[in-house]
Amino acid sequence: MQHTPPGHLRLALVTGAGGGMGTQICQRLARDGYRVISCDISADRARAAVKDLDGSHFWRAFDVSDEDQVDQTFNAIEKDLGSITAVVCAAGLLLFQPDGERPLIKTTSLDLWERSMSVNARGVFLCARAYIRHREARPVENGRFITFSSVAAQLGGYRSSASYIASKAAVLGLTKAMAREVSHMGITVNNIAPGLIDTEMLRSTVTSSGALQAAAEAIPLGRIGTSDEVAAAVGFLASPEAGYITGSVIDVNGGYRMQ
Ligand SMILES: NC(=O)c1ccc[n+]([C@@H]2O[C@H](COP(=O)([O-])OP(=O)(O)OC[C@H]3O[C@@H](n4cnc5c(N)ncnc54)[C@H](O)[C@@H]3O)[C@@H](O)[C@H]2O)c1
Secondary structure (H helix, E strand, C coil): CCCCCCCCCEEEECCCCHHHHHHHHHHHHHHEEEEEEEEEEHHHHHHHHHCCCCCCCCEEECCCHHHHHHHHHHHHHHHCCCCCCECCCCCCCCCCCCCCCCCHHHHCCCCHHHHHHHHHHHHHHHHHHHHHHHHHHHHCCCEEEECCCCCCHHHCCCCCCCCCCCCHHHHHHHHHHHHHHHHHHCEEEEEECCCCEHHHHHHHCCCCCCCCHHHHHCCCCCCECCCCHHHHHHHCCCCCHCCCCCCCEECCCCCHHHC
16 A cells, blocks of 8 residues: 555655765755755754755754664654655765865774764664664555765776775765665665765865865766756655666766766
8 A cells, every 4th residue: 555645745855965076966856855854963054955945854863873863863753744755865974184175094083984984874774774674564655765975986086085995985886785675665676876976075175275176177078067967866866766776886987987
């Protein structure tokens, strides 16, 4: 039995919604007919992501790496707002050293390693587990789970850190494992692997004004990507039309890495 009645607004939960991509994803999914729940560790950022949308959208503040916060947030949303159809896990953390340099493995502290893994990998696992438990109890039509890795995980990374690369590689594996586990429920699970996208995260890696221009020149399309180009890929994966795509990775990278 499907819980979501025909014509009922489908719910989409977006983590990292206050970030450059997350905010565009909220707006895109709202335009596509989803009722959006904008989520971020920062309440201000979560609220800001939906402030320009009409009043039918929501925001919640929680830390994706905290088991209790994830479970309690999913439980409360399912009880108060209804079944979540789509989850987009865009929350992410790229940690640098205090001097602004990217940490090499030999200088990576255990604390930095654990913090990267806890947000980027454990956070996706916790959201996946909560979503699966609720969908087993209350199935939905066209269920969607969308994760975020990075071209850094695919190439070994030039600008990021080993802990970031490893955590995003874990997400690629988790995406495939989950795609198999939930296929019997008609839920698709896919990954977006952005290249260089103009957000706060990318700018935090830039050490000189010419660095972004130099990076852009190494990209076949000759420019840095935009958040709305990533949101467009998410919008497609979250749509009913993408129902036969699962366990896949969509590269949104201007040709930076071609398979
Ligand atoms: N910008 C890029 O070039 C790029 C490239 C490849 C992959 N990515 C990935 O794409 C996703 C979106 O990136 P972005 O550039 O929009 O990042 P961003 O830094 O602009 O936003 C990330 C958001 O995640 C939130 N967040 C951080 N820790 C959290 C936690 N513990 N719980 C909940 N929310 C938390 C932050 O508050 C922030 O609003 C991330 O997963 C990132 O790793 C980004």
